[in-house]
Amino acid sequence: MNLFEVVKASINTQEAAQAYGIDVNHYGMALCPFHNDRRPSLYVSDDHYHCFACGEHGDVIDLTAKLFDIRLYDAARKLASDFHLAPDKPLPEAIRRKKKHNTKAQQLRENEQLCFSVLNQYRRLLLDWEKRYAPQAPEDVLDERFVEACHRLPWAEYQLDILLQGDSYERSEVVSELTADGYIRKLQTRPREERYHE
Ligand SMILES: [Zn+2]
Structure with a gap:
């Protein structure tokens, strides 16, 4: 043999x-x-x-x-x-x-999981901001966290939707967009920063 x-x-x-x-x-x-x-x-x-x-x-x-x-x-x-x-x-x-070294496919999968968990975390943060910093009266100056929530919530939910239900091509598009320039890593530190400010 x-x-x-x-x-x-x-x-x-x-x-x-x-x-x-x-x-x-x-x-x-x-x-x-x-x-x-x-x-x-x-x-x-x-x-x-x-x-x-x-x-x-x-x-x-x-x-x-x-x-x-x-x-x-x-x-x-x-x-x-x-x-x-x-x-x-x-x-x-x-x-x-x-x-x-990880194989390329493993790397892809890990990136996808990272994007999903970070986006999900960010979405929860925004949902919280949307309620907590909402203006109490029409003449109130808008809190910037409330503004961010209004702008970014639909975006975050759209990305999460694709990661959950998109085909492999759509998902890899989202992942490569989110991982470009370390964007997702920066986003990952947002909820933590917020806790320090309180
Ligand atoms: Zn296969």
Whole structure:
């Protein structure tokens, strides 16, 4: 048996997927790391995986190669090493370095989650401001927090709507807009700043 055969015969695809951070549920389904997945579309069995949305499929070596963006042979060696099939052979430096980095799809998903939670937080802040700083009489000077709430609430709700219900293209548009120039990170500190002022 060559390395490919040994790896395929010895390592369970679902176990490998889980070891590499794919959360497989008890139906064998997971969020697909190869497209911007919202509901679990990736089916992972003992000896193969298949995504019903983007069509990605293959065996445990294909999966590893794709996840870490490495060649099939390196993926087989990585699997052999990670699952202690060939403890005498150290991993090539290139693979060890890649291990530390998130795959692109994971990064996308994390950004999407970040945008959603920050926007949601911001929306709650604005809802609070809208009530708390509303003018009491028509001649009152408008509080700037009330003004911000009036302007930004519809915007925040629109973005949240897309993140909740949009297709993967629409969501990635929102995410790339929000993450440009670190905008979402700045927004993330808003509710905290507000607490300091009180
Ligand atoms: Zn997919």
